[in-house]
Amino acid sequence: MSVVVLCAALPGLDPLTGSEVLVAQNVAFAVIGLTMVAAALRMVTTTNVVHAALYLVIVLAGAAGIFILLGAEFVGVTQVLVYIGAIVVLFLFGIMLTRGALGEDEEANTEKRRMAALVGVLVLVVTGGAVLDSFGDAAVNRSAPSLTSEIGDTIFSQYIVPFEAVSVLLLAALIGAIVVARQD
Secondary structure: OOHHHHHHOOOOOOOOOOHHHHHHHHHHHHHHHHHHHHHHHHHHHOOOHHHHHHHHHHHHHHHHHHHHHOOOHHHHHHHHHHHHHHHHHHHHHHHHHOOOOOOOOHHHHHHHHHHHHHHHHHHHHHHHHHHHHHHOOOOOOOOOOOOHHHHHHHHOOOOHHHHHHHHHHHHHHHHHHHHHHHHO
16 A cells, blocks of 8 residues: 555545655655665675675665655556566576676776776766756656556557567576577
């Protein structure tokens, strides 16, 4: 049950515009956001790949929590089912089926860190620019949240090709993991 539904049951409290809910949502957002940032930092700094995948689960669960706070329950549940339930499991299969190099080369490690930092900054700049260009000063419409039927109609009409391309990509990754596992 979402926060909005629980607060709607209270007399005299408007769940979409009431200031009491906004304070609670801000506190919940801060807790989820800090947890996500801490898990993301641990994810990229840990030396154990399995632990990194488990920190990724925390980050993705936090993203689902933020979607639920925004009133997009369908997207939040989809986040849990698709990303945590499928993508992370696929990552874990890939980790289990491949072998990493043993030992560390400090010179190569420094070069990799520099390149990773450069790529990270580049992705941050491009993503930030795209978000600002696309949304600018847009605000969340709290009086009319998105309906699941509208999302389904959009996915299966306007975005059907990318949706199917992602499913074929996931199938190819699964087949590739099986082929790699059988060769050993």
